[in-house]
Amino acid sequence: MSDMTPAPDGHRIYLDKQNPAAYQALVRTADAVRATAAEAGLDRVLVELVNLRVSQLNGCAYCLDVHTRAALRAGETTRRLGVLPAWRETELFTPRERAALALAEATTHPADGLAQDRAYAEARTVLDEDELSAVIWVAIAINAFNRVSILSRHPVRDTAAPVREVGARV
Numbered sequence: 602m603s604d605m606t607p608a609p610d611g612h613r614i615y616l617d618k619q620n621p622a623a624y625q626a627l628v629r630t631a632d633a634v635r636a637t638a639a640e641a642g643l644d645r646v647l648v649e650l651v652n653l654r655v656s657q658l659n660g661c662a663y664c665l666d667v668h669t670r671a672a673l674r675a676g677e678t679t680r681r682l683g684v685l686p687a688w689r690e691t692e693l694f695t696p697r698e699r700a701a702l703a704l705a706e707a708t709t710h711p712a713d714g715l716a717q718d719r720a721y722a723e724a725r726t727v728l729d730e731d732e733l734s735a736v737i738w739v740a741i742a743i744n745a746f747n748r749v750s751i752l753s754r755h756p757v758r759d760t761a762a763p764v765r766e767v768g769a770r771v
Contacts, residue, residue, distance in 0.1 A: 615753045627745055634735075634742045641735035645675035647698055650685065651705040651736060652743045657686055658709045661747040663755040668743075700724040701736045708740035 617624035638648050649672035656664040672682060684691050688702050700723050707713070707720035724733050749755075 613752065613754045615755065616749050617753065624749070627742075627749070631742045631746070634738045638735040638739055641729075641731040643701075643732060643735050643739070646672065646677050647701055648739055649675055649677060650681075650694075650698060651701055651739045653682070653685055654688070654702050654705050655709050655740050655743045656747055658706060659744065659747040659751065661751050662757045663750040664743065664747050666757045696727045700727045704728075704733070704736050705740040708737050709744055 635648075649668055652668040653665065653672060656668060669682060673679070681693050684693060688694050688699065694702065700720075703716075703720035704724045707717040711717060721733075724736070728736065
């Protein structure tokens with residue numbers, strides 16, 4: 602049995618290793634999304650907030666680890682990261698960030714059409730079309746990386762151990 606074959610003990614294949622061409626296509630998409638976000642004027646902190654909120658909703662430990670560290674490197678505070686799951690209940694996020702977070706949540710849970718309509722309408726009041734589109738693309742990309750990491754069960758290792766940052770490009 603190769604290390605890419607699911608083992609009877611529940612270990613999963615790493616999708617990124619099993620199908621590297623497909624994974625590299627996803628990485629190239631993430632690179633394009635990152636460029637789109639920068640061109641639209643989205644700062645790195647806002648992009649990382651979207652990455653983190655989507656990863657929280659999806660329960661992706663690996664992406665939460667990667668993007669928490671990326672957010673801190675971008676200048677985000679531990680206080681705001683700590684309350685991110687309850688962002689609606691605080692005054693710590695700007696209207697622009699709040700609109701992006703609501704839009705990211707609606708992108709992650711598209712079946713809730715009413716919430717999606719509300720989030721989109723609110724976002725239109727504080728984000729221009731390029732920013733709005735970029736936020737949606739960031740949410741789409743991190744959702745894809747979440748699926749890869751969750752279904753592969755990418756481990757979160759001790760920070761002293763080397764970390765291969767799957768999806769860190771978004």
